[in-house]
Amino acid sequence: MKRSILFDTETTGLDPATGDRVIEIAALELVSDLPTGKSFRVLIDPERDVPEEASRVHGFTAADLQGKPKFAEVVDEFLSFIGDDQLIAHNARFDFGFLNAELKRAGRKPLDLGRMVDTLDMARERFPGMPNSLDALCRRFGIDLSARTTHNALLDCKLLADVYVELMGGRQHGLGLVADGTNGHAVMYEGPVNRRVVRVVPTQEELAAHRAFVEELKEPVWTAE
Template structure:
């Protein structure tokens, strides 16, 4: 049975939602058995406040980019529908959970349970305790192309993180195992079909006589004719 999870990322106006900072971008990717599918969610959000210059340096967005975008209350149902009740994966996940839950709290909506949280930063620190474990650092470690990452971008960061997550969890090997299992299943089906009882065709006397005449006419002193 396939296991669904969702990898997501947010961009914000700052670092503290309880001091007025808001979400300006959400992206999410569907994973099946920890491998990405083509199903994703992405939206830019009007934060209903200004964008500090320090935040713009991180993600590149200014107020003019967002002033005509929907507000969080207008996208919340679509977002919650996409993530369902599945596990939620993010890099430094407590940050993203904190912001999403602050937005949900403003709307008197049920918060995301922390039991759903999978933090890739924590996974990376456990695996590489003495190394830098930012998304950039992990991409470099695993030779993942960073050429498009000029600024933080939620959708691009999700795509990069999905590749990192595969490496951190051995997901690529699990994918190969699934493919191998499918090949084995196909091979067994073929083997079973190959073991069916053969059907023997017995030629008639007339067919045998015609065959002998054909061989005699085609070959000079045929050995086949002598033994048959």
């Protein structure tokens, strides 16, 4: 069965080239595109300050990271968990860029971009001209967002795993047995946790974005109305 890793990072800022660093890595194991229950998560001392604007996004301050391991101290465990498998992330180029900067700093080989699967690209292809942030996709698929007050990497991974199942075709795509991640026993996958059945009604913002997208097409065969 195909194994892949869905992951997310939190950082001190937006650009590793200007000195921003990774402060959290979280990853979930998927088998046949479904979560097995196995995960990896670590907080990291970035060896620099954490700007207030970054703390507002992910909720971590420099004090929270004092005494945590440095990236070089957790890199072997992280690389062992991800193996040589496909790597899935939302806006994956951002996460790959930061991890490769950290790997270079630690004297390790960068992650091969050929392993990258970007769920943002998948969402844009499926929902052209519409908002495709993780929050927007969760709302569109009826996935419970009530616990997401900040961009915690592990929670984002769990939400993205539910989104990924839906982007890959929903429960019918992966209907079958997967390991439960604890004792190797097989269990039936029941779909996203706390999933609500909803009628999806586009917002006015989404309708306007879709109309703008359609207007850019040459001889479109459909309209937003």
